[in-house]
Amino acid sequence: MKRVYVNEEWCLGCHLCEYNCAFANSGEIDMSKALKGKPVFPRVKIDGDEHINFAVSCRHCDDPICVKSCISGALSVNNGVIQIDHNKCVKCLTCILVCPYGAVSEGEHGIVQKCELCVENSCGEPACVKGCPNRAIVYEER
Template identity: 65%
Template sequence: MKRVYVNEKWCLGCHLCEYNCAFANSGCDDMVKALKNITINPRIRIEEKGNVSFAVSCRHCDEPLCVKGCITGALTVDQDGVITINQDKCVGCFTCILSCPYGAIMPSSTGHAIQKCELCINNAGGEPACVKGCPNRAIVFEERSEEA
């Protein structure tokens, strides 16, 4: 399965992945109209430790603890291995947030209980918006072997 991978050696900490993610999930056609004068709440975020920057997003685990911990079945793994959210089933218990070992699930600011990366399957098609918008190619969308 193709997943988003980050090479922290190449990450500039520019946060463009966050802006591209927020725009891709905004439902708008114009980035300026979608993001101007708002606090963005992307499904990927940049963490900075010392002089190292890296992006944190859902890893679409082979054995996802978030899905196992979801009490309503709102989180599921689709046939392609992408972990998706059914917002109609989510009751906002946040068990998935507590279960994720990577901190990749977060509360939503859009009226839904939670949000996480779904690889832009519902909006961008093909390559995720964070990957497309990374100026340094620090974020890639590729399939890797288990040993990588």
């Protein structure tokens, strides 16, 4: 299955992936309208220090502990992609607690959000990968 992988050697820590992610999932057609003057809730986050940076997002594990631990059945695996049903999420945040990668986060209104490889929006391919200026994030079979 194609997944998002990170080549930390080439990550510049520019944070463009975060903004592209937030925009792709905003449902808006204009980035300024979507993100200007508002708190931004990206599903990919840049971690690191002044020497190294890398983008952290859902690994779409083969045996996802978040799905197993979800008490409301909001998390599910569809064709290998771990997806969240926002209507079912009860904001218990167990998934955030158990995710070993820190890839699940609280979104707007406290509802849990996570990378769904842009299958639920109109981006077509992961927006973080599409917008990365240095191929530090790639979407490929490994």
